[in-house]
Amino acid sequence: MMATLAFHAPKTLDEAIALLAVDPRAIPLAGGTDLIVQLRSDRLEPSAIIDLKRIEKLSGVRRHGDGFAIGAATPCTALKEDAELAAAWPGVVEAANLIGSVQVRNRATMAGNLCNASPAADSVPALVAAGATCLVVGTGGEREVPVKDIPTGPGKTSLKPGEVVAEIRLPGRVGGEGDAYLRSIPRTEMDIAVVGAGANLAFGPDGTCTAARIAVGAVAPTVVLVNEAGEALVGTRLDDTALEKMAEAVRSACNPIDDKRGTVEYRTAMAGVLAKRVVAIARDRAGEKA
Amino acid sequence: MNAPQDKRSFRYVGTRPVRPDGVEKVTGKALYGPDFVAPNMLHGAILRSPHAHARIKSIDLRKAEALPGVKAIVTGADFPTLESLIMAVGESSSDIVHISRNCMAYDKVLYDGHAVAAVAATSGAIARQAIKLIDVEYEVLPHVLDIEEALRADAPVLHEDIFTKGVNPKPDKPSNAALRVEMAKGDLEEGFGKAAVVVSGRYTTEPVHQGYIEPHACVVSWNADGQLQIWTSSQGHFAVRSLTASVLGLSQADIRVTPLEIGGGFGGKTTIYLEPVATLLSRKSGRPVRLAMSRSEVFRASGPAPGAVIDLKMGAAEDGTLVAADIEFKYHAGAYPAITAHSGASSAIAHYKVPNSRVVGWEVLCNRPATKAYRAPGAPQVIFAVECALDELAGKLGIDPVDFRLKNAVRPGDKQFNGMPFGEIGYAECLEAAKAHPHWSAPLGPNQGRGVAGGTWGNYGGPSTAEVSVAEDGSVLVTTGSPDIGGSRASMAIMAAETLQIPYEKIRVTIADTSSIGFSMVTGGSRTTFATGKAVTDAAAEVVEILKERAARTWGVEPSEVDWRDGEAVCLAEGRTDERLPIGRIAGSAPFSGGPISAEAAINPGGYLAGYGVHICDTEVDPETGHVKILRYTAIQDVGQAIHPDYVEGQMQGGAVQGIGWALNEAYLYDKDGRLDNPGFLDYRVPVASDVPMIDTVMIEKANPDHPYGVKGVGEVPIVPPLAAVANAVTHAAGVRMADLPLTPDRVYAALRAAE
Amino acid sequence: MSKLQVSTTINGDPQEFLCDPDTTLLDALREELGLTGSKEGCGSGDCGACTVILDGKMVCSCLVLAGEAEGRQVNTIEGVAEGGELHPVQSNFLELGALQCGFCTPGFIVAAKALLDRDPNPSETEIRYWLAGNLCRCTGYDKIVRAVQDAAAELRQERTPA
Structure with a gap:
């Protein structure tokens, strides 16, 4: 507990950026479901907390070109309430709505899930598979960065001091596309992913896979986009050989640790199993939209 | 009034009225341990060891003392030096020296989270800041967590003064084997010689926490004359009084313990952790002090149930008769000697007739928190192994597993281990009910399996005091000293209503502080509805006698000429049989008929009976991931007469789900330095609502003839069968014997792959 | 540490209180306002005993800073029964x-x-x-x-x- 801890709830992003710029030990607060736990256990000892939830443009889902822009302070449950977003990116929306409990999801945000930089963050594999980007804003201006480039290791991000993720952007959808996310946890709810897998697939009119992105979580220091796994599917109709090749590529890309939530062997094996399952769901979804 | 009454004649027993304390609890008004506030109260915090095993070389308090707002600091040096004294509390007993040391370490810390110092300050934030300013110099010692490792000759020894009890002659060296118990009868060699099939194996379980949602908390206010008040939530405030008095060398009459509502205990709140520490802080500061644990403190420093390693060999004859059992189990004791080996040994095969048997139990010290009672302490672990082995035997013999158990089940009149015949027990009825239940014969799908398991717990009686007094308007106050942990106020009111024959709503129940009612043992051992209920019934029956006597005096007839029906005196004297005096009229004129109407019963009733249960579980195993889904679950139990069936069913359902958690996901995870790696509900995975189906219950109401309303203890039995019921179900679903709990997905997956 | 002054609405009534910037809404409810119906079972959002409604959404009050309640509507267990009538x-x-x-x-x-x-x-x-x-x-x-x-x-x- 710092004697000088301050709490600010700015109304504009410019104010928030200015507050973060003047105080290198200030931290932004979105949903708080990770941050407040860390604060209470002394893992974080900031000098100031900058609440982003009073900044109007950071809350809610907007249309952005053909796609979507999700404000950094938008709670996960609000994503479900946007019917178009939920129809276009069901895998992303479901991933965000696996985090914690309803109570947690009414607070937790995808931007916070991303910036907390846990390798097991549920929404991140789905976002990476989706090819999502984020708008990063700091005193030096703004830049658009692929979601996959934000986390650099457990608890570490590529954000520069004073920068915040202001929104997450998802591309627009055309027909024949589908995404999905699944995770493995010991219980049915309330656990951190032992392994998570996201898939985003596109198919031609004849059912041939034309694009595939497979990302897995909790099997390496950051979420891994497994290019070889996607490549194994492209040009195929997802026959068993292609699926097994895809799963093998996923398992080969795993570099997990043994910890309280899972073993190396189990995580690696599950990454392959879940990858096959999410590919099947994504294909069905693409078929429905074809 | 010891004869069981005809069930159909009951008016209140067996009904399901709203509990008297219900509205307070659904509106947030009820005050639990952490809710109590005393005027001018200080807030405490406890510094806990970061090491699993270390010698305390020095403690420097100067920086903490200098922090503004700090009012008192306590370390182990502030605790009096005590002589060894074994104190019985509830089902367990502990050496008071160990209870004291567990509240606050002195020379050594024995587990991650062991209390080392405590601070009282004007705010919680200052207290938490102050404990960080305390410099403790440790000499870190090698630690041991595992049972088998702790028993090795080269293992670090926790206590230089503990020599294995129960071994003759006394060992010449101290060791981590704190206790050995053995119960044997018959001739094992001869028994196994008659066996057509023999199974043997090793089974293991992990330590599990009681998992009550309310963390421990208390407020203590010490006065300069040495009298003090304690407000705390516990399973027994009289135990809090006696233990605190003994740890600190105080007179029990100087300590008034007021029970707050208790947010779950399951055996884990039958001891003390905070009260002596808060007492010393209050004495030093002269102000009331609150101490409350965080969830991580609860996991790091309060008692789990032991984990176990069980080696077992059992044999049966061709016709399915059990002929021999040779069982050796080793339980964690944690940092201090515990008592669960005794009850483990006496429970292991207590529900079966086994002519030749040897059950050996060990308690093994290790650098984990001291184990404490958890629902049927000691029984679930060893019975898990026994019920899995029975499943194996039944399979090999080609006998239905329920029939196999039925053939060997103990029945009334069979001899217990001590030679005495069993009373009106109902295990066979439970098994018959399981067989007849549609669940037992329902079809199963692919990757699904069904498991069945039985279990028993001895239950208990124990001392209780109750007072029943009649208010001037004829409403009735029942006062006991037994904390209400799951609806017992309702049961007490029902039994009083039945005895007094007045409406349930006219009766209110108070749980009095230690200075306002005589002694009652803890709420534990499934004893409260039985023993305190009998005290309430006895006192109410005496009140009925007083009421009749007052009516007789009013009418000028003999007391024998007065009957008591429907809450009123009925005159039996010739020619006056239409005269009535309702309780309200008698009570209103009580000052003129002999004074207030009140009776107390202070008893230690015998006649308690063991309880038995049979659980059926269906699971589905995901062959690719090892995930286990509980599809269907049925709990069957001999509950005696159910006083309030909702709360009997609730015990069965809650116990079953705790057992499911034990079987599937709950475990302590330590890092290589012996620090607890999952001290929270995130990674200590108790079942959540979406993990389980409805828990069907079948109450077998075989009344206990030695209780006025037929009560048998019901709270503990239901956690005994689930471990094996789940493991047997997973075994049948997966096609491979699952002998090591918990059955986490990675373990099931590994077993599936190994079996390929 | 300078105290925050928070103005909020709890169970329909305006409330003001002072708290440290790192005080949670749960601690403010329990310690500052005497609303002990919301319980702390874990302090980390894993048990739900502290569930309250914040601007219409249920949240764990242990995972909300008290300062965040400024100008918001908070509904607790104490407000569920209306005028003595149970919900x-x-x-x-x-x-x-x-x-x-x-x-x-x-x-x-x-x-x-x-x-x-x-x-x-x-x-x-x-x-x-x-x-x-x-x-x-x-x-x-x-x-x-x-x-x-x-x-x-x-x-x-x-x-x-x-």
Whole structure:
């Protein structure tokens, strides 16, 4: 507990950026479901907390070109309430709505899930598979960065001091596309992913896979986009050989640790199993939209 | 009034009225341990060891003392030096020296989270800041967590003064084997010689926490004359009084313990952790002090149930008769000697007739928190192994597993281990009910399996005091000293209503502080509805006698000429049989008929009976991931007469789900330095609502003839069968014997792959 | 540390209090305002005993900073019964014996009411997943789920015009 801890709830992003710029030990607060736990256990000892939830443009889902822009302070449950977003990116929306409990999801945000930089963050594999980007804003201006480039290791991000993720952007959808996310946890709810897998697939009119992105979580220091796994599917109709090749590529890309939530062997094996399952769901979804 | 009454004649027993304390609890008004506030109260915090095993070389308090707002600091040096004294509390007993040391370490810390110092300050934030300013110099010692490792000759020894009890002659060296118990009868060699099939194996379980949602908390206010008040939530405030008095060398009459509502205990709140520490802080500061644990403190420093390693060999004859059992189990004791080996040994095969048997139990010290009672302490672990082995035997013999158990089940009149015949027990009825239940014969799908398991717990009686007094308007106050942990106020009111024959709503129940009612043992051992209920019934029956006597005096007839029906005196004297005096009229004129109407019963009733249960579980195993889904679950139990069936069913359902958690996901995870790696509900995975189906219950109401309303203890039995019921179900679903709990997905997956 | 002054609305009434910037809403409710109906079982959002409604959404008050409540509407267990009349969720918990120790009960009632406010007829599975963030160690959840189902039926009846 710092004697000088301050709490600010700015109304504009410019104010928030200015507050973060003047105080290198200030931290932004979105949903708080990770941050407040860390604060209470002394893992974080900031000098100031900058609440982003009073900044109007950071809350809610907007249309952005053909796609979507999700404000950094938008709670996960609000994503479900946007019917178009939920129809276009069901895998992303479901991933965000696996985090914690309803109570947690009414607070937790995808931007916070991303910036907390846990390798097991549920929404991140789905976002990476989706090819999502984020708008990063700091005193030096703004830049658009692929979601996959934000986390650099457990608890570490590529954000520069004073920068915040202001929104997450998802591309627009055309027909024949589908995404999905699944995770493995010991219980049915309330656990951190032992392994998570996201898939985003596109198919031609004849059912041939034309694009595939497979990302897995909790099997390496950051979420891994497994290019070889996607490549194994492209040009195929997802026959068993292609699926097994895809799963093998996923398992080969795993570099997990043994910890309280899972073993190396189990995580690696599950990454392959879940990858096959999410590919099947994504294909069905693409078929429905074809 | 010891004869069981005809069930159909009951008016209140067996009904399901709203509990008297219900509205307070659904509106947030009820005050639990952490809710109590005393005027001018200080807030405490406890510094806990970061090491699993270390010698305390020095403690420097100067920086903490200098922090503004700090009012008192306590370390182990502030605790009096005590002589060894074994104190019985509830089902367990502990050496008071160990209870004291567990509240606050002195020379050594024995587990991650062991209390080392405590601070009282004007705010919680200052207290938490102050404990960080305390410099403790440790000499870190090698630690041991595992049972088998702790028993090795080269293992670090926790206590230089503990020599294995129960071994003759006394060992010449101290060791981590704190206790050995053995119960044997018959001739094992001869028994196994008659066996057509023999199974043997090793089974293991992990330590599990009681998992009550309310963390421990208390407020203590010490006065300069040495009298003090304690407000705390516990399973027994009289135990809090006696233990605190003994740890600190105080007179029990100087300590008034007021029970707050208790947010779950399951055996884990039958001891003390905070009260002596808060007492010393209050004495030093002269102000009331609150101490409350965080969830991580609860996991790091309060008692789990032991984990176990069980080696077992059992044999049966061709016709399915059990002929021999040779069982050796080793339980964690944690940092201090515990008592669960005794009850483990006496429970292991207590529900079966086994002519030749040897059950050996060990308690093994290790650098984990001291184990404490958890629902049927000691029984679930060893019975898990026994019920899995029975499943194996039944399979090999080609006998239905329920029939196999039925053939060997103990029945009334069979001899217990001590030679005495069993009373009106109902295990066979439970098994018959399981067989007849549609669940037992329902079809199963692919990757699904069904498991069945039985279990028993001895239950208990124990001392209780109750007072029943009649208010001037004829409403009735029942006062006991037994904390209400799951609806017992309702049961007490029902039994009083039945005895007094007045409406349930006219009766209110108070749980009095230690200075306002005589002694009652803890709420534990499934004893409260039985023993305190009998005290309430006895006192109410005496009140009925007083009421009749007052009516007789009013009418000028003999007391024998007065009957008591429907809450009123009925005159039996010739020619006056239409005269009535309702309780309200008698009570209103009580000052003129002999004074207030009140009776107390202070008893230690015998006649308690063991309880038995049979659980059926269906699971589905995901062959690719090892995930286990509980599809269907049925709990069957001999509950005696159910006083309030909702709360009997609730015990069965809650116990079953705790057992499911034990079987599937709950475990302590330590890092290589012996620090607890999952001290929270995130990674200590108790079942959540979406993990389980409805828990069907079948109450077998075989009344206990030695209780006025037929009560048998019901709270503990239901956690005994689930471990094996789940493991047997997973075994049948997966096609491979699952002998090591918990059955986490990675373990099931590994077993599936190994079996390929 | 300088104190924050927070103005908020709790159970419909305006409230002002002072707190440290790192004080949680749960601590402010319990310690500053004496509203001890919301319980702390874990302090990390894993047990749901501290569930309150913040601007219409149920949240764990241990995972909200008190300062965030500035200008917001907070509804707690103390506000569920209206004018001494129990809400059907509360009365059905009592009727079915859906509580044993009662410590988790306030969180369950706030959460269950939030569910029924948005969905008058949830399935058993929906109830179980909605309540997965509320731990109960006593009941095994059976009677809780049934109480929510019964409360839902009672509320549907009430809403149906005669």
